[in-house]
């Protein structure tokens with residue numbers, strides 16, 4: 075990350091590391107906490123609820139990021155658990171979050187997920203609808219949006235997707251850019267990522283989904 079920041083001519087520390095700890099057990103997470111890492115990402119509310127309350131009781135200044143899709147029936151847990159939610163992508167969810175955040179008086183930082191590859195199976199708002207959605211989040215739902223997030227299609231070069239996300243964020247006037255994973259965080263930092271979400275490069279390869287499916 076430091077090398078990519080230097081190559082990009084960006085200040086050291088311009089990009090924050092979110093350690094993606096999905097499927098990783100508490101013992102391995104503690105090792106990285108011991109090295110000073112404090113920001114972590116999980117993609118499932120239930121897994122985060124099972125793992126993180128105990129870890130947080132040990133280390134109070136953890137910041138937990140939800141980086142996976144959020145169903146409206148999990149909004150209560152998500153607002154209670156997470157300090158940032160990267161996957162706001164539809165009005166129904168925005169409305170549910172607004173109501174729940176007011177109820178709990180907890181205000182996680184919110185990012186809008188953009189489906190830059192316009193993949194049918196992928197979550198996120200289509201790029202051409204992103205600006206209007208961010209405006210509705212503010213004006214109709216009363217939500218402050220801090221930035222944009224994307225997951226480029228697996229089979230494509232990520233650079234153009236990161237560039238598109240950066241361009242959208244600039245046009246909308248949003249400072250946050252959550253983009254880049256183990257395989258492409260260097261490119262993302264070159265393109266202006268303010269936070270990268272890195273899992274396997276820190277924790278090792280995860281079991282394949284087929285091996286972990288219920």
Ligand SMILES: *Cc1c(COP(=O)(O)O)cnc(C)c1O
Pocket residue numbers: 094096117141142225254255256257271272273274275
């Ligand atoms: C799993 C995941 C990551 C991390 O992926 P790695 O390739 O292991 O670094 C990043 N972002 C999201 C949304 C993820 O689900």
